[in-house]
Amino acid sequence: MGPPARSVSDCKHSVVGTQPADGVHAATGRTHVDDVPGTGGAFLRSGHSVQYHSCGQSLRLRRNEASGPDTLRCAMVPVAYPNQPKDRFEVYRFFNGLAAEARDESDGRRTRTPIVKSFLLEHVAPRLGYPQPPANILRSLGAQVRPIDDTLIEVRWRDKNPNASDGIQRVVGYVEQYDQRFFAHYTCDDSKVAKPRVNHWITRSPDLDSTWFSSQLLQRLWDTDVSCRGDDRFGKLTFKHQSIFEMPDDAAEDLEVEDSGGSADSELDEDEPAFERRAASFHMTDRIGRIRASLQHLQSGYAPLYALYGLRFPSRGGSGSHDLYQEGRVTNRSGSFEEHRNLVRYLYRTYRAMLERTEEVAWHRLDQAPGSAAVNFGAQGVPLIVRFREELSAATFQRWVTSAFRKRNRFRLWGEPIWMGPTKVHVYGADRHLWQPISLEMTATGLVAILPQGTCGNTFHRLVTNVQAYVCPKVEAWLGDEKFQAVVDQSIQHSGGFGGED
Amino acid sequence: MKTDALLRDPGFQLNLLLWMTRPQPADEYVVRPLFHELEFTLVYIENPFPLPEETLVVARASGLDISMKPEPEVILSRKRDRKALTFEAKASSFSPVSDNSRQARGHLLVAGPAFGEVLAPGFKCLLCYVVPEPDRAAMDSCLTSLAAELRERALSPGPHSLHSLALREADLCYAWDAAFRAHTGIEDDAAVVIRGVSEDTDPSPLLLVVSVEDYPDPKRQDHSRQVLRNQAHTVLLCELNAWPAGTPRVLTVDDILLKTTGGLFRYLGRDRRTAMRRFVRENLFKRILAYWQDRQPKMIGLEGDTLHVHCPDEAQREAFLDWLEDWKRTNFDVTTPPREEQLGLFESEGAAFLPSETP
Numbered sequence: 001m002g003p004p005a006r007s008v009s010d011c012k013h014s015v016v017g018t019q020p021a022d023g024v025h026a027a028t029g030r031t032h033v034d035d036v037p038g039t040g041g042a043f044l045r046s047g048h049s050v051q052y053h054s055c056g057q058s059l060r061l062r063r064n065e066a067s068g069p070d071t072l073r074c075a076m077v078p079v080a081y082p083n084q085p086k087d088r089f090e091v092y093r094f095f096n097g098l099a100a101e102a103r104d105e106s107d108g109r110r111t112r113t114p115i116v117k118s119f120l121l122e123h124v125a126p127r128l129g130y131p132q133p134p135a136n137i138l139r140s141l142g143a144q145v146r147p148i149d150d151t152l153i154e155v156r157w158r159d160k161n162p163n164a165s166d167g168i169q170r171v172v173g174y175v176e177q178y179d180q181r182f183f184a185h186y187t188c189d190d191s192k193v194a195k196p197r198v199n200h201w202i203t204r205s206p207d208l209d210s211t212w213f214s215s216q217l218l219q220r221l222w223d224t225d226v227s228c229r230g231d232d233r234f235g236k237l238t239f240k241h242q243s244i245f246e247m248p249d250d251a252a253e254d255l256e257v258e259d260s261g262g263s264a265d266s267e268l269d270e271d272e273p274a275f276e277r278r279a280a281s282f283h284m285t286d287r288i289g290r291i292r293a294s295l296q297h298l299q300s301g302y303a304p305l306y307a308l309y310g311l312r313f314p315s316r317g318g319s320g321s322h323d324l325y326q327e328g329r330v331t332n333r334s335g336s337f338e339e340h341r342n343l344v345r346y347l348y349r350t351y352r353a354m355l356e357r358t359e360e361v362a363w364h365r366l367d368q369a370p371g372s373a374a375v376n377f378g379a380q381g382v383p384l385i386v387r388f389r390e391e392l393s394a395a396t397f398q399r400w401v402t403s404a405f406r407k408r409n410r411f412r413l414w415g416e417p418i419w420m421g422p423t424k425v426h427v428y429g430a431d432r433h434l435w436q437p438i439s440l441e442m443t444a445t446g447l448v449a450i451l452p453q454g455t456c457g458n459t460f461h462r463l464v465t466n467v468q469a470y471v472c473p474k475v476e477a478w479l480g481d482e483k484f485q486a487v488v489d490q491s492i493q494h495s496g497g498f499g500g501e502d
Numbered sequence: 503m504k505t506d507a508l509l510r511d512p513g514f515q516l517n518l519l520l521w522m523t524r525p526q527p528a529d530e531y532v533v534r535p536l537f538h539e540l541e542f543t544l545v546y547i548e549n550p551f552p553l554p555e556e557t558l559v560v561a562r563a564s565g566l567d568i569s570m571k572p573e574p575e576v577i578l579s580r581k582r583d584r585k586a587l588t589f590e591a592k593a594s595s596f597s598p599v600s601d602n603s604r605q606a607r608g609h610l611l612v613a614g615p616a617f618g619e620v621l622a623p624g625f626k627c628l629l630c631y632v633v634p635e636p637d638r639a640a641m642d643s644c645l646t647s648l649a650a651e652l653r654e655r656a657l658s659p660g661p662h663s664l665h666s667l668a669l670r671e672a673d674l675c676y677a678w679d680a681a682f683r684a685h686t687g688i689e690d691d692a693a694v695v696i697r698g699v700s701e702d703t704d705p706s707p708l709l710l711v712v713s714v715e716d717y718p719d720p721k722r723q724d725h726s727r728q729v730l731r732n733q734a735h736t737v738l739l740c741e742l743n744a745w746p747a748g749t750p751r752v753l754t755v756d757d758i759l760l761k762t763t764g765g766l767f768r769y770l771g772r773d774r775r776t777a778m779r780r781f782v783r784e785n786l787f788k789r790i791l792a793y794w795q796d797r798q799p800k801m802i803g804l805e806g807d808t809l810h811v812h813c814p815d816e817a818q819r820e821a822f823l824d825w826l827e828d829w830k831r832t833n834f835d836v837t838t839p840p841r842e843e844q845l846g847l848f849e850s851e852g853a854a855f856l857p858s859e860t861p
Contacts, residue, residue: 206743383708387530407827414739416732416829418725421703428708428732435743437736437761439708441532448532450708452764480525481535 081154081171081188088152091174091186095337098188103320103335114188116337118344119198120211120328120351121183124434124456131180137207141200144169151177155185159193172197182211182348186341195329206435211328211351212461215468216477218308218326220488221350222295229314231289236323238310241280241303241473245392245400280304280473288314303390307473313343326465354491358457361479361487381453382480384460387446388472397423397444400471404442405429411466413438431459446475505674505699507718508706509667512575513726514718515591515632518667519576520547520710522676522695532707534695536676540686542578542587545621547711549573549769551612554619557657561611564655572608573771579625585685586627588613595637598647610649613660627660628685635666635677642679661685672699711766714777714838724836727781731836733762734782739826742811747819755782755807777838783807784839789832793825 082094095116102113123131135145135153144156153176156169172194173187187194202208213221226235280302284291299305312333313322320334322343330347332340363381392400404411405427415429415438423444431438436455441448449463464477464484477484508514521533523544550571553561561568574588590609596602613629633641642664649659663681667674677692699705704719709729717725737758745751759767759778767775787809794802801818803810813819825831 382525383532385527385530385532414827415736418728418732420706421700424703426708426729428729428736430736430740435740437733437740441708446530448708450710452761476530478527478530481527481538482525483527 081173084146085148085154088149091148091152092337095186095188095332095340099332099337099340100335102333114190116186116188116332116340117191117194118330118332118340119185119187119194120330120344120348121185121198121202122209122211122355122456122458123181123183123207124209124458132207134175134177134183137205138175138201141204145175148174157197159189159197178345178348179352182352184341184344184348191329191331198329202433206433209433209456209458209462211348212458212465213324213326213328213347213351214461214465215306215308215326215473216464216484217351217354217461217488218311218324219306220485220492221324222308222311224489224492226311226313227288227292229288229316231287231292233288233314234285234312234321235288235291235314236283236285236310236312236321237291237295237308238283238325239280239305239307240309240326240469241307242470243396245396245403245471280307283310285312303472303474305473306475307468309469315339326469350492354461354488355457357487357491358460358479361482362451362457362460363453381451384449384451384463384477384479384484385446386448386464386467386475386477388444388467389474389476390472392423392444392472394423394444397442401425401442410470411463413440415440417442431462433462434459504719505669505701505705508704509669509674510593510634511718512591512593513709513711513713513715514706515667516547516575516711517707517709518676518695519589519591519632520544521707523576523578532696534676534693536693536695537578537587540580540688541582542580542585542686545577545579545586546574547576547766547769548771548774549577551608551616552620553608553611554616557611557616560655560657564652564657566607566651566655567604568611569605569608572605572612574609574612574629577621579622580686584622584625586617586622586625587630587685588617588627589630589632591632592637592641593634595633595641596644597640598644598651603644603648606645606648607652607659610645610652610659610662611657613662614658615660616658617660626685628681629660629662630665630678630682631662632665632667635668638664638666638679669699670694673697674699674705711763713774714781727836727838730762730778730781731785731834734758734786735826735832735834737761738786739823742826743823745811747813747816750810750812753809753811755779755787758782758786779807780839780841785835785837789834790826793832794822798822 082090085091085094098113098116102115123134123137135147138145138153138155142157146154146156148154152174155172155175157172158169159172172189173185176184176186178184185198189197198210202210222237229235284295295305310323310325313324315321315334317336317339318334320336320339322334322340323331324347325331328347328351330340330344334340361382362384401417403409404413405415405417412431412433413427413429414432415427417425417427420426425440425442427438427440427442429438429440430436431451434456436459437452438459439450447463447467449460451457451459460479464475468475479487518533519537522536523538523542524533524535525538526532526535550573553570553572558570561570575591576587576589578587578589579585588609590606592602596606609629613627617627618625629645631641631645642662645662645664649662652659661681663679663685665676665678665682667676669675673694674696675692676695678688679691683689683691696705696707704722709726712730712733713726714730715726716723719725738753741753741757741761742751756767756779759775759782763770767778770778787804787807790809791802791804798818798821800814801812801822803812811822813822
């Protein structure tokens with residue numbers, strides 16, 4: 001029994017394809033929708049058709065006898081997760097089925113099978129002094145959870161989906177606890193549904209944050225790992241930079257309040273207003289050897305190519321790949337869920353090593369006193385220094401400062417800018433997501449940040465990520481006297497890096 | 503902004519010295535990390551230095567006016583060759599007969615054998631006075647004279663060194679003397695520590711240590727207090743955001759200031775601590791009470807330096823935090839609050855406004 005029928009006009013998503021009434025599936029050639037995993041088992045009968053919407057849902061259209069023969073109504077067919085899986089292997093088998101089906105369909109024009117994706121989340125410095133298991137955090141957000149084993153839980157949630165009018169919570173995926181600090185949310189829901197959900201969780205819970213794969217980290221993963229996976233394999237690099245502070249105030253404000261989960265993988269809408277500002281959002285898909293031969297040259301000629309937003313990892317075990325995006329989202333384009341999970345865990349180890357290294361550099365190597373003499377300068381660690389390789393204009397700088405401290409801002413900062421000059425500002429404020437103090441110096445040529453000792457190093461990575469995405473794509477950064485790049489490199493080596501996956 | 507005035511400000515000088523201990527990139531520094539390059543690390547800021555028993559006995563018997571608990575502004579040390587530096591920043595030089603000489607005699611004794619005895623055996627210390635460039639010679643003469651005086655009374659002063667700050671076109675330069683060269687092994691006489699200084703921009707880096715004193719820029723006299731207010735406001739907001747509704751929260755002025763300064767507050771001089779306490783109590787705590795007293799009488803209480811917050815439900819908590827996040831509505835004052843003796847009867851430190859439900 002599916003959810004109640006809704007009129008076609010209620011659906012807010014654009015139609016990306018329609019199954020003809022002859023009942024033949026466009027991608028698979030099959031005659032029943034229930035042949036397609038995840039569609040919930042709807043029959044295509046004579047007079048029926050299926051619409052494929054941009055949200056990834058399949059809508060079954062049928063004649064409504066009560067309304068007359070010409071009125072078509074639709075019913076959303078949700079992705080059917082396994083009913084109360086008894087162990088994690090049932091979950092793996094379900095995701096494996098989807099992965100295999102999606103691989104089979106990859107020869108078609110468009111894959112209709114839901115893509116499995118993972119969101120790598122960080123449980124930030126516990127507010128109450130002790131770490132919380134993911135079940136407690138999600139319950140506090142209103143989710144229903146059911147343990148499957150010691151480290152895997154099933155999550156029920158009601159998404160803000162215009163098609164989901166039933167108001168009941170449904171299974172939206174699973175959360176696995178990798179350690180006390182890192183969790184992964186596995187789901188096969190469409191990104192347009194899953195991303196706002198995860199955004200909602202991390203916005204509402206100061207205990208959760210995304211993992212921030214900054215452009216610098218993605219670049220080093222490309223340099224040290226992906227670019228060595230075979231010259232003839234296909235790679236994909238996604239670049240995203242929007243100089244949102246180069247545009248009029250009101251327009252910048254509109255962009256500030258839009259969902260921060262906006263992605264570079266969506267098409268630009270030709271009906272959107274076009275502001276005169278730098279905005280780069282594109283993919284480079286080619287054989288790895290060709291990309292490697294030309295990337296450095298291209299980057300030196302066009303700064304937004306330093307703002308790497310997404311990176312494709314070709315599978316080590318065969319065909320297929322995994323796409324990693326800056327906010328710690330990984331989509332599976334391989335035929336195996338276990339292989340996908342291996343890559344997510346490899347990225348988790350790399351990211352964890354980087355945070356540990358960041359915090360060690362920032363706080364723990366300082367102030368070794370002679371003998372046993374105590375050190376009482378515990379307030380500040382080493383500064384994060386970011387230098388822009390393209391100076392901001394005075395107008396852009398002022399717009400950045402005024403926008404960066406509005407209540408809803410991409411940088412998630414709170415504070416009162418103290419103007420030290422026309423292009424220099426000091427802020428003694430807070431990272432409003434984690435509610436931890438941060439001191440900032442912002443100038444037209446760079447940014448300096450100091451965090452109190454012991455706070456989460458994630459804030460450094462979020463800052464660098466957002467600076468490259470929205471302020472200046474070409475930057476150099478240091479933690480104290482150590483290049484940010486070196487911190488990243490050592491993290492990759494420390495976590496195993498190339499060939500170090502276990 | 504008159505940079506000359508800033509160079510004479512002890513607060514600016516102290517923060518500059520601290521930035522010079524922070525590791526930073528060689529060409530992209532905020533303030534050149536001169537002491538970090540020389541491998542000196544920070545030991546103490548404004549920490550009272552207890553002189554050894556024997557020194558105290560001789561000093562008391564000397565008839566000289568000597569500070570018995572000197573507080574060097576900064577102490578640095580270098581482990582590899584057991585060298586140490588103590589710093590004192592001054593707006594100008596002074597003569598051997600001025601009141602400042604009492605403190606200077608104490609600092610000279612800290613840099614003597616007392617340093618190794620009290621802090622780290624075998625360490626050789628050099629006392630560094632930072633003054634405006636034109637005052638270096640006079641300050642050197644004064645310290646030489648004071649040291650001779652101490653030796654005559656069978657006391658053991660340490661060596662001293664003169665440092666200065668000066669603006670050279672768009673560069674802020676830090677200079678030192680032969681004593682510093684010999685002690686640290688540095689070859690140069692001076693270094694550019696801040697580049698790109700311009701008249702329309704305050705060259706100050708982010709303040710690592712703040713005070714409640716007037717800022718040397720006459721147009722921005724409240725600047726230091728504004729920084730302190732914002733830091734204290736930030737800590738309040740971070741603390742209360744982490745606290746769930748339904749549970750009473752008790753915060754003292756010292757809690758806030760310890761977190762604001764990363765624990766440094768407890769080591770600051772008594773006068774500075776008293777002034778900072780008064781500032782937070784009068785300008786933040788009392789403002790919170792005044793705003794909410796009529797609106798939610800049971801939510802906020804103030805007992806001396808202790809703030810009680812009790813939001814019984816999530817709606818009240820959100821309303822309170824929304825207000826606290828809003829700079830315009832909170833409108834915490836940045837002026838220096840009146841001293842206790844200037845306060846009225848009902849504004850005294852001990853006045854209590856406790857919410858009825860606060861335990």
